[in-house]
Amino acid sequence: MHPILADLRKLLVYVLACLLAGSVAAGLLWFGGTADGSPALAFALPLCLVYGFIVLSAYPVCRALPYVRRRPVAALALFGGTTLVSASAWLALATAWNVAGQAFGLDAGFIAMNANLRLILFLAGAGAYVLSLLAHDVLIAFENVRAAVAGEAESRLMARDAELRMLRSQIDPHFLFNCLNSISALTSLDPAAARDMTIDLAQFFRRTLALSTRETIPLSEEMALCEHYLAIEKRRFGSRLNVELTIAPGALHCLLPPLTLQPLLENALKHGIRELDEGGTVTVVALARDEWLHLAVSNPLASHPATASDSGLGLKTCRARLTTLYGERARIVWQRKDGQFKIELAIPQPKEIEA
Amino acid sequence: MSRRLSALIADDEALARHLIRDYLSRHIDIELVAECDNGLQAAKAIAERTPDLVFLDIRMPKLDGLEVLELTGRRSGVIFTTAYDAHALQAFDLHAVDYLLKPFSQTRFDEALHKARSLLGHAASALDTLLQSAPPLKRVLIRDRDQVQILAVESIDYIEAQDDYIAICAGGKVYLKTQSLADIEARLDPQLFVRVHRSYLINLARLQAIERHGRDGHAACLQGGKRIPISRAGYERIRGVI
Numbered sequence: 001m002h003p004i005l006a007d008l009r010k011l012l013v014y015v016l017a018c019l020l021a022g023s024v025a026a027g028l029l030w031f032g033g034t035a036d037g038s039p040a041l042a043f044a045l046p047l048c049l050v051y052g053f054i055v056l057s058a059y060p061v062c063r064a065l066p067y068v069r070r071r072p073v074a075a076l077a078l079f080g081g082t083t084l085v086s087a088s089a090w091l092a093l094a095t096a097w098n099v100a101g102q103a104f105g106l107d108a109g110f111i112a113m114n115a116n117l118r119l120i121l122f123l124a125g126a127g128a129y130v131l132s133l134l135a136h137d138v139l140i141a142f143e144n145v146r147a148a149v150a151g152e153a154e155s156r157l158m159a160r161d162a163e164l165r166m167l168r169s170q171i172d173p174h175f176l177f178n179c180l181n182s183i184s185a186l187t188s189l190d191p192a193a194a195r196d197m198t199i200d201l202a203q204f205f206r207r208t209l210a211l212s213t214r215e216t217i218p219l220s221e222e223m224a225l226c227e228h229y230l231a232i233e234k235r236r237f238g239s240r241l242n243v244e245l246t247i248a249p250g251a252l253h254c255l256l257p258p259l260t261l262q263p264l265l266e267n268a269l270k271h272g273i274r275e276l277d278e279g280g281t282v283t284v285v286a287l288a289r290d291e292w293l294h295l296a297v298s299n300p301l302a303s304h305p306a307t308a309s310d311s312g313l314g315l316k317t318c319r320a321r322l323t324t325l326y327g328e329r330a331r332i333v334w335q336r337k338d339g340q341f342k343i344e345l346a347i348p349q350p351k352e353i354e355a
Numbered sequence: 356m357s358r359r360l361s362a363l364i365a366d367d368e369a370l371a372r373h374l375i376r377d378y379l380s381r382h383i384d385i386e387l388v389a390e391c392d393n394g395l396q397a398a399k400a401i402a403e404r405t406p407d408l409v410f411l412d413i414r415m416p417k418l419d420g421l422e423v424l425e426l427t428g429r430r431s432g433v434i435f436t437t438a439y440d441a442h443a444l445q446a447f448d449l450h451a452v453d454y455l456l457k458p459f460s461q462t463r464f465d466e467a468l469h470k471a472r473s474l475l476g477h478a479a480s481a482l483d484t485l486l487q488s489a490p491p492l493k494r495v496l497i498r499d500r501d502q503v504q505i506l507a508v509e510s511i512d513y514i515e516a517q518d519d520y521i522a523i524c525a526g527g528k529v530y531l532k533t534q535s536l537a538d539i540e541a542r543l544d545p546q547l548f549v550r551v552h553r554s555y556l557i558n559l560a561r562l563q564a565i566e567r568h569g570r571d572g573h574a575a576c577l578q579g580g581k582r583i584p585i586s587r588a589g590y591e592r593i594r595g596v597i
Contacts, residue, residue, distance in 0.1 A: 177438035181457035185374035275416045
């Protein structure tokens with residue numbers, strides 16, 4: 001489909017442009033003395049409008065022979081041929097229409113046609129068609145550039161998303177080997193606990209792998225993953241780790257990207273609880289409000305300067321993932337205040353969920 | 356073996372400590388004298404009790420295993436334990452320092468213990484070179500009697516050499532440390548700290564301007580108004596970095 005025909009506004013503008021060209025042609029005929037004002041208009045306006053659409057046929061012609069594959073002879077033959085055909089059609093139309101003018105009571109038709117005028121009309125038709133060919137070439141070039149840019153942006157976005165997802169689903173070797181070490185210690189100390197921990201670890205990784213391929217999941221599934229994770233960490237941290245979960249029932253079916261909450265918990269343990277002799281409590285609050293899922297995770301912080309270098313990485317990854325999925329709509333903020341670190345997320349929900 | 360050996364375990368995870376204790380129970384001539392769940396505690400316990408053997412986790416809260424060695428100067432009888440630290444392990448392999456990879460077996464543990472025993476009392480020079488080749492410091496440790504101060508390197512304004520110690524100026528406070536200026540310079544990131552003078556090392560992030568001083572001398576103006584002389588060689592160095 002021709003881009004002008006596909007868009008009503010463009011079509012309207014184009015029709016007006018054709019009529020304007022028709023008026024100019026009528027003016028020329030009038031000043032040239034070949035016709036009076038109103039017959040000249042009656043001759044030129046319908047013809048220009050019809051020819052306006054004929055020259056649009058240059059679009060498929062230009063596309064049939066893309067610029068990069070043009071060889072001089074073939075191009076000359078195709079473009080020359082189509083120009084000749086269109087200009088001949090235009091002349092035939094003009095002659096026929098002029099004869100039809102007799103039906104309106106004008107003896108010689110709308111205008112006084114002669115050989116000279118026929119030549120001028122033919123050349124004008126051919127010129128208009130060549131102009132159309134050139135204009136369409138430019139148009140197609142623009143289209144190609146735009147498509148290339150859009151395609152590149154899209155592929156970049158997709159690559160980035162894939163990369164971030166992979167980053168999340170990757171098994172942290174430090175975590176894995178430490179867990180195995182804990183299990184190894186538990187086998188003599190508390191075999192039942194060793195078995196439980198093995199199962200939690202297996203479930204955690206199984207779910208991580210299953211969820212990471214999906215774009216969004218309900219909070220209930222993310223919570224199931226987090227519960228296995230927390231069960232493992234509670235064994236490793238012992239009494240130093242307390243977790244308070246406040247999940248509003250309405251929030252459980254809200255959607256979020258997989259592995260959004262779990263890394264935040266990991267962060268809270270790694271940079272908060274772990275650095276504190278007495279340990280502390282991690283609080284998680286989730287609630288649904290007005291098409292938004294609100295998540296907040298807070299943890300106590302040690303007062304001494306911890307190695308702050310990699311603590312920001314997890315948060316930046318989280319922000320980047322939300323931006324790829326929701327653009328500027330999702331919010332993520334974090335702050336340190338009164339010995340507490342708090343991170344809050346607001347994730348937009350699709351409207352169907354609310355209904 | 357006539358004498359009983361003393362051992363210390365430093366690991367922030369109770370279960371990991373339990374496992375080592377378990378493995379150690381087979382060696383009746385080794386007595387466990389301390390268990391520490393963070394690096395700071397480990398550093399103190401090593402200084403106070405000077406155990407023959409130290410089982411040292413690399414990733415610990417407050418101070419990591421390498422920082423514990425740096426602070427205590429301990430070089431012998433150290434057995435590293437770690438789950439996975441790509442950088443540290445590469446350095447260990449490079450300097451032929453033995454370590455235990457979690458989870459490890461009793462056999463592997465006994466082997467490491469045997470090796471450490473045979474070298475008892477010998478400072479492992481490998482550890483020295485390991486520490487020197489470690490990545491630039493992120494924090495500086497200052498021991499002040501019983502207290503240990505931990506300074507993030509970004510918080511340091513400048514360091515001045517005095518007699519046989521250095522004065523570290525950070526946020527208006529001065530901390531003294533027995534170390535040579537050349538020593539600490541080698542351990543700091545050369546992109547962040549520049550030796551502008553025989554007795555001064557400045558944090559480039561604090562540098563506000565370089566002033567002309569006298570006919571062809573220069574001085575560095577730091578944030579907060581402190582002026583530090585720049586020697587001719589120091590001027591070349593600072594121009595090379597900026």
